[in-house]
Amino acid sequence: MAKGIINIAIDGPAGSGKSTLASALAKKYGLIYIDTGALYRTVGLYIQRKGLDCGDTAGIIASLPEIEITMRLENGKGIVLLGGVPVGDEIRTPRSSMYASEVSKIPEVRDFLLELQRGIARENSTVMDGRDIGTVILPKADVKLFLTAGTEKRAHRRYLELKEKGQETSYDEVLADMLKRDENDSGRKIAPAVPADDAVFLDNSELDAEGTLAAACRIIDGVLGK
Ligand code: DC
Numbered sequence: 001m002a003k004g005i006i007n008i009a010i011d012g013p014a015g016s017g018k019s020t021l022a023s024a025l026a027k028k029y030g031l032i033y034i035d036t037g038a039l040y041r042t043v044g045l046y047i048q049r050k051g052l053d054c055g056d057t058a059g060i061i062a063s064l065p066e067i068e069i070t071m072r073l074e075n076g077k078g079i080v081l082l083g084g085v086p087v088g089d090e091i092r093t094p095r096s097s098m099y100a101s102e103v104s105k106i107p108e109v110r111d112f113l114l115e116l117q118r119g120i121a122r123e124n125s126t127v128m129d130g131r132d133i134g135t136v137i138l139p140k141a142d143v144k145l146f147l148t149a150g151t152e153k154r155a156h157r158r159y160l161e162l163k164e165k166g167q168e169t170s171y172d173e174v175l176a177d178m179l180k181r182d183e184n185d186s187g188r189k190i191a192p193a194v195p196a197d198d199a200v201f202l203d204n205s206e207l208d209a210e211g212t213l214a215a216a217c218r219i220i221d222g223v224l225g226k
Pocket of ligand 1: 014015036037038040041097100101104105129130131132133181185
């Protein structure tokens with residue numbers, strides 16, 4: 001790791017507010033925000049575009065050498081490019097979420113994305129969010145947070161987010177998807193979404209974005225000795 005580099009890992013389940021918190025922390029501490037879920041979503045998008053089923057493990061593994069995923073760091077954020085083209089909101093649909101969750105269970109897919117994530121954190125001060133940042137990607141991160149909230153709270157937040165983006169969906173559908181993804185992401189054998197031993201838990205069920213940021217800053221400043 002280059003001198004003076006700081007890495008903050010934020011893990012936690014879908015809808016716990018990781019990306020909202022991570023982008024606010026990036027601004028506050030002058031770090032680069034890396035949304036690692038976007039990488040799995042982009043692999044899922046490629047697989048969708050190719051017309052493969054998300055359960056077609058052999059087909060997905062065989063496709064990996066064709067997939068060119070890179071990240072461009074811009075305005076304090078990592079932008080994901082697929083074949084040199086930035087991906088947009090098409091990686092945020094409920095179908096894309098499920099594809100991402102399914103492809104992320106495959107060890108070869110996780111290996112495929114590992115060095116890209118580590119390389120960025122080696123060269124840049126980052127706040128990286130995902131499921132296995134504190135456990136696998138950056139086991140030596142300076143601060144590790146595990147963000148969580150009650151299932152219905154998380155489903156409600158995700159529902160409002162999708163509605164705001166104009167996507168057709170119902171709360172029940174979002175809740176069902178979330179339960180399925182929780183089971184997939186935390187129950188899988190490889191890199192499950194579990195807190196690292198040295199992660200600090202933050203339950204934000206009763207906090208808004210500002211309250212979550214304030215609580216996270218208290219933890220971070222405490223750990224970094226500020
Ligand atoms: O954070 P997200 O909801 O955008 O992530 C999409 C999927 O990718 C999620 O269901 C699990 C997977 N993921 C993962 O396995 N490891 C990560 N570090 C980030 C995401």
